[in-house]
Amino acid sequence: MYSPSNGQSPADRVAVKPNAANRQQESVALSPDRAHPKAKALLSEAFFWSATEKSAPFGNEEGAAAFSGFRQWRPANPNDSPVLYLNQLIANWNYPAFDLTTVTLDELSAYITQGPSGAGPLIEQDNAVIAVGFGQFVLEGRIEKDLQILTKIALQRELLPVLLSHFPDSYQPKRRDLLSRLLKAVEAM
Numbered sequence: 574m575y576s577p578s579n580g581q582s583p584a585d586r587v588a589v590k591p592n593a594a595n596r597q598q599e600s601v602a603l604s605p606d607r608a609h610p611k612a613k614a615l616l617s618e619a620f621f622w623s624a625t626e627k628s629a630p631f632g633n634e635e636g637a638a639a640f641s642g643f644r645q646w647r648p649a650n651p652n653d654s655p656v657l658y659l660n661q662l663i664a665n666w667n668y669p670a671f672d673l674t675t676v677t678l679d680e681l682s683a684y685i686t687q688g689p690s691g692a693g694p695l696i697e698q699d700n701a702v703i704a705v706g707f708g709q710f711v712l713e714g715r716i717e718k719d720l721q722i723l724t725k726i727a728l729q730r731e732l733l734p735v736l737l738s739h740f741p742d743s744y745q746p747k748r749r750d751l752l753s754r755l756l757k758a759v760e761a762m
Contacts, residue, residue, distance in 0.1 A: 603631060603640070609714035615761055620751060621707070628751040635697040636704030643705050647712065655705050655720045662701060668694045673702060673723050676730055685735070692739045699727040699736075706759060716762045728756040 604622055605613045616622070626632040631640050639662060646658045659673075671684055671694070685692045706724030710716045716724070730736060732752050737745050 603711070608711045611714035612711045615758055616707075616711070618754070620754075621758070626751070628748045628755075630704045630707035630755065633700050635700035639701035639704040640708040643708050644712065647709075654717055655709050656717075656723060659702060659705055659720075659723070663698055666697070666701075668698060671695065671698060673698065674726055676726060676733075678733070678735060681730070681733070681735055692736055696731070696736060696739065699731050702727040703731075703755065707755075710762050716759070721759060721762060724759050725756065728752055728759065732756070 603624070605616065608616070620626050620629050620632075623629040623632045624637065630636055639659075642662060643655060643658055647655075650658070669684070669688055672680075675681060675684070681695070684695055688694070702720075702723050706716055706720050706727075709720060732749060737748060740748055
């Protein structure tokens with residue numbers, strides 16, 4: 574089963590360390606009422622905003638940490654692609670090198686089996702990509718093309734059986750449904 578890689582939570586691997594108090598504060602600030610009008614209109618279901626649903630963009634540790642960091646990074650870097658932030662974040666997390674555009678089963682299987690953490694680092698990177706993609710849309714009402722492509726790929730990758738199988742059997746149908754809804758939303762952005 575999936576668990577955070579190398580025993581260290583993603584929050585411990587980023588400069589901004591969300592804890593229960595500031596994660597609650599972050600979830601209060603992250604709501605349709607405070608979102609860009611385009612995000613409010615498109616992301617009308619409650620799960621998009623959930624701070625606890627692990628398949629929601631901001632409901633897992635990696636997503637919450639990535640969005641929190643992006644939110645702080647963006648004002649100083651308004652003209653830079655959010656992919657630059659993602660690359661810096663993932664490098665800070667010390668993951669094994671991985672091409673975020675990869676979707677071939679052979680490459681995914683090789684990455685998953687190369688280390689003791691299995692699929693954890695890949696799932697965590699995808700969670701970060703998804704959170705930053707949705708995060709830019711929530712904050713700005715748009716998603717840059719390069720980030721939209723990576724967000725779609727991350728969602729498509731997470732829908733593959735090789736990654737879904739790392740979640741409990743009883744949760745897989747719900748995860749598949751939520752990820753499919755996220756993918757549909759990204760395609761509409």
